[in-house]
Amino acid sequence: MAEWYKQFGDEIRDEIVALSDSIFSHPELGYEEFLSSEEHAEVLRRHGFDVEKPYLGLETGYRATFDSGRPGPKICYMAEYDALPGLGENGGPGHGCGHNMLGSTAVAAGIILSRKVAETGGSVVVLGTPAEETSGAKVMYADEGAFSDVDAAIVSHPCIGGFMRSGRSLALITQEFIFKGKPSHAASGPEMGINALDAATITNVAIGLLRQQTREDARIHGIITEGGLAPNIIPDRVVMRFYVRAADRIYRNELLEKVKNCARAGALATGCELEMNEFEAPYDDLMTNEALSSLMTEALRTLGVEKVNEPRKSFGSLDAGNVSYVCPTIHPYFPIGLDHSIANHSPEFAACTQTDYAKDSMMTTAEAMAIVGYRLLTEPETLAKVKEEFDNMPK
Numbered sequence: 001m002a003e004w005y006k007q008f009g010d011e012i013r014d015e016i017v018a019l020s021d022s023i024f025s026h027p028e029l030g031y032e033e034f035l036s037s038e039e040h041a042e043v044l045r046r047h048g049f050d051v052e053k054p055y056l057g058l059e060t061g062y063r064a065t066f067d068s069g070r071p072g073p074k075i076c077y078m079a080e081y082d083a084l085p086g087l088g089e090n091g092g093p094g095h096g097c098g099h100n101m102l103g104s105t106a107v108a109a110g111i112i113l114s115r116k117v118a119e120t121g122g123s124v125v126v127l128g129t130p131a132e133e134t135s136g137a138k139v140m141y142a143d144e145g146a147f148s149d150v151d152a153a154i155v156s157h158p159c160i161g162g163f164m165r166s167g168r169s170l171a172l173i174t175q176e177f178i179f180k181g182k183p184s185h186a187a188s189g190p191e192m193g194i195n196a197l198d199a200a201t202i203t204n205v206a207i208g209l210l211r212q213q214t215r216e217d218a219r220i221h222g223i224i225t226e227g228g229l230a231p232n233i234i235p236d237r238v239v240m241r242f243y244v245r246a247a248d249r250i251y252r253n254e255l256l257e258k259v260k261n262c263a264r265a266g267a268l269a270t271g272c273e274l275e276m277n278e279f280e281a282p283y284d285d286l287m288t289n290e291a292l293s294s295l296m297t298e299a300l301r302t303l304g305v306e307k308v309n310e311p312r313k314s315f316g317s318l319d320a321g322n323v324s325y326v327c328p329t330i331h332p333y334f335p336i337g338l339d340h341s342i343a344n345h346s347p348e349f350a351a352c353t354q355t356d357y358a359k360d361s362m363m364t365t366a367e368a369m370a371i372v373g374y375r376l377l378t379e380p381e382t383l384a385k386v387k388e389e390f391d392n393m394p395k
């Protein structure tokens with residue numbers, strides 16, 4: 001007789017693989033995941049979950065609950081299902097970050113654990129969290145109290161190479177600069193114009209110099225989304241968009257002020273007006289709950305995974321970071337391929353989710369996530385350790 005997690009995992013494998021493959025075949029961008037979120041909801045309803053959808057006003061968000069009706073902890077698995085632009089067929093969206101599989105892993109973990117909650121008490125929640133790649137819904141969820149009654153939140157992400165423990169991620173904040181000048185004929189009346197592109201150039205140069213005086217974890221990178229209309233017209237409107245990142249949100253905020261000053265310098269030097277906006281939600285750094293993370297590693301070992309790698313030093317950002325400030329959170333990784341020349345955010349990475357190797361890895365991960373949930377539901381002292389670490393974490 002197989003262990004419960006193996007048995008339940010095997011029972012739903014075909015359905016979970018079909019879910020991942022179906023979402024792979026119709027990739028949808030953030031906040032447009034209408035089909036993807038509906039497919040998630042359907043599978044969860046079929047397995048007895050109560051699905052609230054839309055959730056917190058988001059059409060493509062959902063909260064699926066399986067409640068034993070008895071008191072006990074609440075375990076949350078977070079699902080993502082948004083794709084990336086330009087990485088699919090004919091330049092359309094594609095699952096270059098493997099969120100088709102990430103979401104299916106969370107759904108599977110929820111269903112496997114749900115079959116034990118009648119016995120353990122407590123409840124399991126699968127949370128559909130749109131738009132991780134852009135303006136992640138987890139930020140708003142965390143602000144609106146979606147996690148206030150959650151005892152642990154878990155999300156596992158596809159990667160290349162091997163299983164990996166949850167690590168850190170950079171805090172991120174966005175900033176848009178809109179420079180407004182005055183148009184004029186660039187050859188016959190240049191003295192009558194106010195050049196917004198010059199303001200942007202000064203901003204870029206100033207930020208380039210600023211990089212010499214930042215901490216090594218700082219990352220500042222941007223683009224020009226509007227740069228003028230024609231070479232013979234002095235550009236009167238230029239728009240820049242930047243991401244500012246750092247290891248913690250305090251330094252990130254300090255850095256943002258300095259970046260804004262660079263833009264102010266551009267505006268002052270050229271005489272442009274400057275408007276500044278945040279264009280996407282700010283991400284906090286991920287504070288991994290190490291006690292919870294160790295439970296995940298132990299669960300993977302139970303399932304025969306011999307090696308769980310230490311986290312890489314990461315320079316990415318995650319909306320799970322905001323969750324980690326409101327409840328104990330982990331964001332570990334599972335392998336969907338072994339070829340290290342394959343980069344995340346690429347069509348090759350998306351293709352990995354179609355392999356048997358990745359599908360086995362997805363189910364192993366879902367079973368491990370269910371084991372972690374089961375232990376938190378049944379071992380009060382284990383849950384207490386997780387909570388103690390969370391309570392003592394610097395916030």
Ligand SMILES: [Zn+2]
Nearest residue numbers: 096097133345
């Ligand atoms: Zn991504």
Ligand SMILES: [Zn+2]
Nearest residue numbers: 097099132157
């Ligand atoms: Zn991702």
